[in-house]
Amino acid sequence: MIRFNPDAAGEKMLRRLAGGTSRRGILSRLGAALVAAPVFPLLPVSRAEAAKPDRSPEAKTAFARTAQTKDDTKCNYWRYCAIDGSLCTCCGGGMHTCPAGSEPSPVSWVGSCINPDDGKAYMIAYRDCCGKPTCGQCGCDNTDRETQLYLPQLNNNVIWCFGTSSMEYHCSTAMMIGAA
């Protein structure tokens, strides 16, 4: 089984964040979350497994086996393997674009989703768009490798509107970060 590596997720998320925001306050708080030694379990087994990814249908989750790459307004679009909330693509936004008047959160939870076209896994950051009432369109709740609150970067219940001018949740994007 392919296991998701929270270490890598955290590192990539932080790198992305460091390059894309100047909010020192939120950075310092996130830094406190990430630097804490026991936060991210070291998973040598996962790393060893990741070196030889098994992309056979038998190794794919139910979501990955039925995911599609054509329509990003549907819950089964491949990048949405761990999304929870309204799809911004249905709310006047895009895959990495917040709808007018809303504000992207500088932090996010992440998923590791397989693109059926090339069979490769990619790291996806689910950045919430904030500052407007809930969009309400295209509500999805996919849960591949989705965990609980003590592993928050992999939890999709948290409203990730940290560091934005308003914490009101509007919708969720699914930004490509890179290969998983």
Next chain:
Amino acid sequence: MMTFIGAGKNRLGSKPASLAVGLALGASAIAGTFASPLLAETMVEAEEAEVNTIEPPKPNWFFVRGGWGSAGSSIFDAGTGKMIGMVSTSRDSDLAIDPDGKFYYVAETMWTKVNRGTRMDLVSVYDSKTLKLVTEIPTPGRLIIGGFNTNFVLSDDGKTAYDYNFDPASSVNVIDMVKRKFVRAIELPGCASLIPNPGVGFSALCADGTLATVAVKGATQDITRTAEFFDAAADPIFSNVVYDRKKKLAVMVSYTGQVRTVAMGAAPVVSAPFSIQEAGGMRAADVKPLDVAWYPGGMQPTALHRPTGMLWVLMHKGEYWSHKEGAEEIWGLDLATKKVVKRYPVKGHPRNIEITQDDAALIMVNGMENNAMIIDSKTGETKHEIENAGGGLITVVEPK
């Protein structure tokens, strides 16, 4: 229409004399053609607006949150299925019930301009009989999420509250509920899902697969951890852990259905896990794809009937990583014998479950459709179906 009636009541109250005259004139004009009792009927006394009070929290009440993003916790009597009242739990807040039954505590967040402006985090204290606000306790922050019973917990004596904060670093606010004052925040990186730990402080599940115990000692604390006993990424334990105040025992269920009990204390003792599927006479569920089995699922997938040690679990058939799916059955697991002794089919794919802590042991389930069902745990019979009861977390009064 409601506005019109309301305004009419006000006018009635302010000018009773002229209205009475008008009614009398109107009545006398038609008195010649209709019988005289009509006049008597129109002279009824105007009613006064009143406000009810309710009894202190009872063991057979369910407190049901509205669906995601909605506010208010409706109180239902499990026996009658009737609504008793509502606690003002604002959107994404957390409710805790004073063990002495005198107050409801709501950890909540609001802004000066509703959805923007200055953020205010606080614990609102409501009188349990009048349901009116008694006071507010400002706090430095909290996780805005709702839907979990482990983000805002009370010590067994009700004197201390622990309020989980995430911003996005983890900490826990300690609140003195006697002085009604925030005391201090304790940094707790990588941990969440708080469990009361009587006489010690609190414990929390951690990303490294341990249980952290925070022994609160005045202005300092000792934080210790158990050995690693679960894999937080591969087979997480549901954050909504259930806790038995009398036995000082926590019960945890993982995504695959591994059940553990934890004897709380300065050094909590975690039991060896056992499989709920094996307890039901089938093979244990796995994390592999294409392995269809019965899995626990939902947001609040377990309810503990503390007097009998029965754990009620929302179960669905599917593959791994389907842990939020609504239930097709409710399983009754006897924790003492480690046997599934009841399996009830359930409709509506509920995602939350609770059970009253009295002898009646009535289950409530609800789900995405906002409807709730009250089910007799002894027979599986549906006693009440309540439309629009709320689709969120369910809370019950815990035995002291």
